[in-house]
Amino acid sequence: xxxxxxxxxxxxxxxxxxxxxxxxxxxxxxxxxxxxxxxxxxxxxxxxxxxxxxxxxxxxxxxxxxxxxxxxxxxxxxxxxxxxxxxxxxxxxxxxxxxxxxxxxxxxxxxxxxxxxxxxxxxxxxxxxxxxxxxxxxxxxxxxxxxxxxxxxxxxxxxxxxxxxxxxxxxxxxxxxxxxxxxxxxxxxxxxxxxxxxxxxxxxxxxxxxxxxxxxxxxxxxxxxxxxxxxxxxxxxxxxxxxxxxxxxxxxxxxxxxxxxxxxxxxxxxxxxxxxxxxxxxxxxxxxxxxxxxxxxxxxxxxxxxxxxxxxxxxxxxxxxxxxxxxxxxxxxxxxxxxxxxxxxxxxxxxxxxxxxxxxxxxxxxxxxxxxxxxxxxxxxxxxxxxxxxxxxxxxxxxxxxxxxxxxxxxxxxxxxxxxxxxxxxxxxxxxxxxxxxx
Amino acid sequence: xxxxxxxxxxxxxxxxxxxxxxxxxxxxxxxxxxxxxxxxxxxxxxxxxxxxxxxxxxxxxxxxxxxxxxxxxxxxxxxxxxxxxxxxxxxxxxxxxxxxxxxxxxxxxxxxxxxxxxxxxxxxxxxxxxxxxxxxxxxxxxxxxxxxxxxxxxxxxxxxxxxxxxxxxxxxxxxxxxxxxxxxxxxxxxxxxxxxxxxxxxxxxxxxxxxxxxxxxxxxxxxxxxxxxxxxxxxxxxxxxxxxxxxxxxxxxxxxxxxxx
Numbered sequence: 001x002x003x004x005x006x007x008x009x010x011x012x013x014x015x016x017x018x019x020x021x022x023x024x025x026x027x028x029x030x031x032x033x034x035x036x037x038x039x040x041x042x043x044x045x046x047x048x049x050x051x052x053x054x055x056x057x058x059x060x061x062x063x064x065x066x067x068x069x070x071x072x073x074x075x076x077x078x079x080x081x082x083x084x085x086x087x088x089x090x091x092x093x094x095x096x097x098x099x100x101x102x103x104x105x106x107x108x109x110x111x112x113x114x115x116x117x118x119x120x121x122x123x124x125x126x127x128x129x130x131x132x133x134x135x136x137x138x139x140x141x142x143x144x145x146x147x148x149x150x151x152x153x154x155x156x157x158x159x160x161x162x163x164x165x166x167x168x169x170x171x172x173x174x175x176x177x178x179x180x181x182x183x184x185x186x187x188x189x190x191x192x193x194x195x196x197x198x199x200x201x202x203x204x205x206x207x208x209x210x211x212x213x214x215x216x217x218x219x220x221x222x223x224x225x226x227x228x229x230x231x232x233x234x235x236x237x238x239x240x241x242x243x244x245x246x247x248x249x250x251x252x253x254x255x256x257x258x259x260x261x262x263x264x265x266x267x268x269x270x271x272x273x274x275x276x277x278x279x280x281x282x283x284x285x286x287x288x289x290x291x292x293x294x295x296x297x298x299x300x301x302x303x304x305x306x307x308x309x310x311x312x313x314x315x316x317x318x319x320x321x322x323x324x325x326x327x328x329x330x331x332x333x334x335x336x337x338x339x340x341x342x343x344x345x346x347x348x349x350x351x352x353x354x355x356x357x358x359x360x361x362x363x364x365x366x367x368x369x370x371x372x373x374x375x376x377x378x379x380x381x382x383x384x385x386x387x388x389x390x391x392x393x394x395x396x397x398x399x400x401x402x403x404x405x406x407x408x409x410x411x412x413x414x415x416x417x418x419x420x421x422x423x424x425x426x427x428x429x430x431x432x433x434x435x436x437x438x439x
Numbered sequence: 440x441x442x443x444x445x446x447x448x449x450x451x452x453x454x455x456x457x458x459x460x461x462x463x464x465x466x467x468x469x470x471x472x473x474x475x476x477x478x479x480x481x482x483x484x485x486x487x488x489x490x491x492x493x494x495x496x497x498x499x500x501x502x503x504x505x506x507x508x509x510x511x512x513x514x515x516x517x518x519x520x521x522x523x524x525x526x527x528x529x530x531x532x533x534x535x536x537x538x539x540x541x542x543x544x545x546x547x548x549x550x551x552x553x554x555x556x557x558x559x560x561x562x563x564x565x566x567x568x569x570x571x572x573x574x575x576x577x578x579x580x581x582x583x584x585x586x587x588x589x590x591x592x593x594x595x596x597x598x599x600x601x602x603x604x605x606x607x608x609x610x611x612x613x614x615x616x617x618x619x620x621x622x623x624x625x626x627x628x629x630x631x632x633x634x635x636x637x638x639x640x641x642x643x644x645x646x647x648x649x650x651x652x653x654x655x656x657x658x659x660x661x662x663x664x665x666x667x668x669x670x671x672x673x674x675x676x677x678x679x680x681x682x683x684x685x686x687x688x689x690x691x692x693x694x695x696x697x698x699x700x
Contacts, residue, residue: 042700092665092669237700245691246695266669275583276583422699
């Protein structure tokens, strides 16, 4: 594999050379996945890109085989899923891999995002890389939401009813949008048909955006735990074999955990009530979305008051979408010149507070709003905890992060990765933080 | 146009009501269901299997007590072979049910005895008929009931053994029975199990607890018939993955031992 590109074009010999001189796929793979210089100091949190790529491919493959057996018709959908579970060879495995795969995709994508937030991976020059990632998150959410509707269980139906109804809050065009989403005047067969079509389409769009995400990554290079750009070969390692090896370890460990759920607790993350067929005249006592939507669901419910001329319902919808869209502008909200939280003593604390806050938001989203937070203290209800955590979610981005950029005094940043890694721990020598220069 | 418009508004109103109900999410404080007690089931754990003797008795309870009102439409008679029934026994069980078939050469639908490849015939032709015959509450199909409740098998067992006289302050509508484990505590299904309600072919004493236990084991199998295969494959897969991870980790350590990082 060491053969370089020739003047005549094309690496390798024989057929490989023949192809490569006409379509340089081998040169591309060699350059982008083998020789690609990655910072030598990645920790295990840098595994999740590879894990997510694997999961996306797994989801598409299991999904294609499920689609061969599934019937997108309200009269048949629920039973066809049970046929997959009972009569299709290894159908139960396909379906449990697909259902748990969605859960583990979100576990991985959330870890990947929090990794980016902790180490400042969204900062210049990686703004577009980050924004493409947010696009992937949005597409994954839309895909997961529509996929959850397909089994046509009670939560499928009522979740779809509630979420599509949110769009009716949009002034003037809201009702028309809802009719368009439904393909009629309630969630019914046309809704199921179009959700199936879109659920099949969106993963391929995700795949396309992932390619853009990777192209952008290979232009800027990866961030690393120090947040200092590599200055030369002493700071990096070739991606292959070092990181292909390390990614394999992380991926195998991750898949082991996922397999344990798939085979021993396949319905752990699922809502039991979705094993009841959709009944449009029978509303479940608690309609809850899948766990990965709960923090955003909590934000939606927390705006239960009018803000000036904005009605509560519209306010909730705006807040819920704003909670994701605020991520798009994060690179410009954070003015701190230092990337990694390692050298940001104050931001580090606020990061963990934000993370805990997000977990509490998830808890809030899964509980009835008027339940007491602490048993015995009737006055303090889930909705109040929702107000606080929703406020903090936005305050973190809109108040804390911009202010930290001005007032925080970062610790000295090492001059280079090799200095920090090889220099025997004597990290920073620069007296004050300085803006990072591009390598 | 007028009809469409009316329909549209009804649908929108229903949706909005659901949305409002959700966002305010008020719980009916009265009649919170009691949590079912945790039972020690044979199918639990990563090596858990179906208790076949119990599930076979459970089938008998289903056939003699439950099947008059409850369907089991996801399960085929042939599946009973997995519980240890012989082909002849399966055929005999199937033949006791009538299923609609057709149309025949005269264009007529007709009824015939079920065969092994049929799925369990439901007692009512449709939900409306089920409601009409049961005081307005359609008895649910039992195929997936164990998976459809948070308490799973514990819940089914608790419900079947949880019938009691209502407390003095609880007023029940006519036709409802008191059951502390049911949401709202008032259940449309009358107490189905009575001492010696079935005569077990294997001679087991048919107490209420025994019958509830057996039929729950049967329903668990009916809800997840691939469980044993799943766990057997899963044990090998997870063991393989643990070893693979360990080998990859060792290889990674070796490979990285000569670089500082």
